[in-house]
Amino acid sequence: MNEQELINLIISQVEKAVVGKERVLRRVLLAFLARGHVLLEDIPGVGKTTVALAFSRAMGLDCRRVQFTPDVMPSDLTGFSVFNREHQKMEYQPGALLCNLFLADELNRASSRTQSALLEAMEEGQVTVDGVSHPVPSPFLVIATQNPTGAAGTQLLPDSQLDRFSMRLSIGYPSRSDEAVMIRARQGRNPLNQVEQVADRAMFEYLRRSAEQVYISDQVLDYLLRLIEATREDPDILQGASPRAALALTSVSRALAMASGRDYVIPEDVGDVFCDVIAHRLICVSQTGGIRRSGTEAAMRILRSVKPPRLR
Numbered sequence: 604m605n606e607q608e609l610i611n612l613i614i615s616q617v618e619k620a621v622v623g624k625e626r627v628l629r630r631v632l633l634a635f636l637a638r639g640h641v642l643l644e645d646i647p648g649v650g651k652t653t654v655a656l657a658f659s660r661a662m663g664l665d666c667r668r669v670q671f672t673p674d675v676m677p678s679d680l681t682g683f684s685v686f687n688r689e690h691q692k693m694e695y696q697p698g699a700l701l702c703n704l705f706l707a708d709e710l711n712r713a714s715s716r717t718q719s720a721l722l723e724a725m726e727e728g729q730v731t732v733d734g735v736s737h738p739v740p741s742p743f744l745v746i747a748t749q750n751p752t753g754a755a756g757t758q759l760l761p762d763s764q765l766d767r768f769s770m771r772l773s774i775g776y777p778s779r780s781d782e783a784v785m786i787r788a789r790q791g792r793n794p795l796n797q798v799e800q801v802a803d804r805a806m807f808e809y810l811r812r813s814a815e816q817v818y819i820s821d822q823v824l825d826y827l828l829r830l831i832e833a834t835r836e837d838p839d840i841l842q843g844a845s846p847r848a849a850l851a852l853t854s855v856s857r858a859l860a861m862a863s864g865r866d867y868v869i870p871e872d873v874g875d876v877f878c879d880v881i882a883h884r885l886i887c888v889s890q891t892g893g894i895r896r897s898g899t900e901a902a903m904r905i906l907r908s909v910k911p912p913r914l915r
Contacts, residue, residue: 605864606810606813606861606862607861607862607863607864609801609802609806609810610629610632610636610810610861610862612801612802613632613658613661613662613801613802614628614629614632616657616660616661616798616799616801617654617657617658617661617798619657619794619797619798620653620656620657620794620795620797620798621650621653621654621657622777622781622782622784622785622788623777623778623780623781623784623785624650624654624774624775624777627654627772627773627774627775628654629862630770630772630876630879631654631658631746631770631772632658632862633770633855633858633859633862633876634769634770634855634858635658635742635744635807636810636811636814636858636861636862637769637814637851637854637855637857637858638811638854639768639769639770639851639854639855640725640744640745640746640747640767640768640769641744641745641746641747641768641769641770641771641772642747642748642749642765642768642770642771642772642883643746643747643748643749643771643772643773643774644748644749644750644771644772644773644883645748645750645773645774645775646750647750649774649775649776649777650774651708651746651748651774652668652706652708652748653795654746654774655668655704655706655746656706656795657795657798658704659703659704660795660798660799660800661798661799661800661801661802662800662801662802662803662804662806662807663800663802663803663804664702664703664704664742664744664804664807665702665703665704665740666702666703666704666705666706667699667700667702667704667705667706668705668706668708669699669705669706669707669708670708670709671707671708671709671710671711671712671713671717672709672712672713673712673713673714675713675714675717676717677716677717677719677720678698678732679698679699679717680698680699680700680717680720680721680724680730681698681700681720681724681730681731681732682695682696682697682698682700682701682730682732682737683695683696683698683732684696684732684733693733695732695735695737697737698730700720700721700724700730700739700743701730701737701739701740702739702740702743703740703741703742703743703744703804704744704745704746705724705743705744705745705746706746706747706748707721707745707746707747707748708748709748709749709750710747710748710749710760711749711750711759711760715761718760718761718764719761719764721745721747721764722763722764722767724739724743724745725745725767726767728741728743741804741808742804742807742808742811745768747768762842762884762886765883765884766845766847766848766884767847768883769851769854769855769880770855770876770879770880771879771882771883772879810861813861814854814857814858814861815854815857816866817857817858817860817861817865817866817867817868818866818867818868819853819856819857819867819868820867820868820914822912822914823856823868823869823870823872823873823912823914824853825912826870826873826909826911826912827849827852827853827856827873828849829909830852830873830877830881830905830906830909831843831844831848831849831852831881833905833908833909834881834885834898834901834902834905837901837904837905839887839888839901840885840886840887840888840898840901841886841887841888842884842885842886843885844881844884844885845884848880848881848884851880852873852876852877852880852881855876855879855880856868856872856873856876857872859872859875859876860872869914870911870912870914871911873911874906874911877902877906878899878902878903878906881898881902882898882899882901882902883898884898885898885901885902886898887900887901
């Protein structure tokens with residue numbers, strides 16, 4: 604079984620629980636293969652939790668979920684030290700982050716201190732408790748969710764944390780036919796129970812290494828960098844894409860090429876994922892002169908304005 608077939612097999616299993624959302628599911632997997640994390644920004648009830656659980660089952664990953672509220676403490680995520688009377692020493696008790704796939708549900712409802720506790724694990728692959736660092740399991744993947752319409756009791760994610768998510772995605776409402784299939788599939792059973800494990804951690808790491816070895820030519824890399832540079836020079840964008848964003852765009856483009864059965868990146872790969880990887884990192888000027896976070900329109904405008912190369 605080659606890489607493309609394995610990716611298709613994983614997606615086919617996840618689709619047993621999440622109907623009619625193949626594009627979003629492939630995007631989530633691409634972010635994972637690029638060693639990144641995903642921010643799902645959507646209204647409640649569209650299947651964000653189901654996506655995380657289905658992927659964990661299909662790939663044999665240990666999954667944990669935390670429903671974030673203002674009283675969730677950083678130690679709930681990182682763990683804490685307790686004194687063991689029998690051994691007369693402090694012992695580390697792991698927190699929720701010590702897993703393979705962590706679902707941070709409604710992350711924007713947590714305090715800024717708790718949000719920042721997630722930062723080290725996402726970037727450094729470790730948590731620090733009482734001055735001692737503890738590595739998180741490998742692979743370590745984060746799916747964070749936030750509700751863009753419910754502002755009451757929320758704390759906006761800082762720019763530094765948004766920049767650590769490889770992609771921001773939205774699941775959206777299902778079509779009428781897909782919703783009918785979903786309702787019938789849930790009569791007397793849980794579709795998640797139909798999801799079978801078709802990969803393990805070793806196979807997943809193999810896919811990641813294969814994606815990293817996908818070739819990107821100087822022409823395609825130049826196109827990618829021209830797109831990144833355009834976000835920094837646009838007068839309507841106060842904060843453009845960071846070098847971390849350029850690395851993420853490169854990695855996700857490589858993963859898409861591999862998922863498409865190629866060992867090289869083409870300009871269409873870069874353009875296909877550009878908005879999902881870059882838009883949430885941009886801070887734009889609104890028409891009234893204020894600041895707005897959504898950079899989707901600006902990213903699409905830049906994608907249309909920067910001409911891709913013609914490969915020979």
